[in-house]
Amino acid sequence: MKCPNTIPYRGNISREKREILLNQKSMVLWLTGLSGSGKSTIAHAVEERLHAMGRLTYVFDGDNVRQGLCSDLSFSPEGRAENLRRISEMVKLFLDAGLICLTAFISPLRDDRERCRKLIDCGRFFEIYVKCPLEVCEERDVKGLYKLARQGKIKNYTGVSAPYEEPITPDFVLETDKFSIEECVEKVVRFIQNKNSFLLNSRTTGKD
Numbered sequence: 001m002k003c004p005n006t007i008p009y010r011g012n013i014s015r016e017k018r019e020i021l022l023n024q025k026s027m028v029l030w031l032t033g034l035s036g037s038g039k040s041t042i043a044h045a046v047e048e049r050l051h052a053m054g055r056l057t058y059v060f061d062g063d064n065v066r067q068g069l070c071s072d073l074s075f076s077p078e079g080r081a082e083n084l085r086r087i088s089e090m091v092k093l094f095l096d097a098g099l100i101c102l103t104a105f106i107s108p109l110r111d112d113r114e115r116c117r118k119l120i121d122c123g124r125f126f127e128i129y130v131k132c133p134l135e136v137c138e139e140r141d142v143k144g145l146y147k148l149a150r151q152g153k154i155k156n157y158t159g160v161s162a163p164y165e166e167p168i169t170p171d172f173v174l175e176t177d178k179f180s181i182e183e184c185v186e187k188v189v190r191f192i193q194n195k196n197s198f199l200l201n202s203r204t205t206g207k208d
Contacts, residue, residue: 026100036137077156088116
């Protein structure tokens with residue numbers, strides 16, 4: 001819903017000019033997968049690697065945004081959809097600033113993820129499926145939430161009492177039950193480089 005009686009104002013500094021200043025092209029890597037699959041760990045590790053290469057990045061983490069921006073939302077289907085809508089609007093701003101954005105959200109429903117892609121609409125939206133069997137995620141249970149969900153103490157928990165719809169045609173798949181964090185990070189960085197979406201020249205600091 002658009003706010004009435006407002007007109008967008010655009011200054012003379014475009015995204016393209018910011019990208020030239022930063023020596024990179026903005027893009028979003030949208031990591032989706034079950035809780036415990038490794039989304040946040042990989043997103044932050046990739047950010048560290050890109051930072052060492054002299055790239056300006058930001059990670060949007062599901063738990064973090066629930067602490068502030070989306071603290072008023074529930075985990076109902078409607079609450080999840082609004083959570084992703086707000087995040088998508090925020091990502092659009094960071095992309096306009098020229099940043100490389102990594103998001104780590106379960107984002108369980110295909111329709112919601114597709115709405116995010118259309119809303120961000122940057123031509124550089126890459127859906128990365130962080131694939132891991134439910135039983136492996138439960139074995140990890142880093143936060144102890146699967147156990148609570150199995151006990152019925154947490155409602156609408158993805159994989160237990162709420163569905164997760166696997167991406168049909170993701171841009172990239174990371175099987176975190178088969179590869180180490182380091183291997184997954186290497187795969188994501190290589191994916192970015194193969195897309196040739198952010199390197200404006202060969203100037204890097206750190207690993208290539």
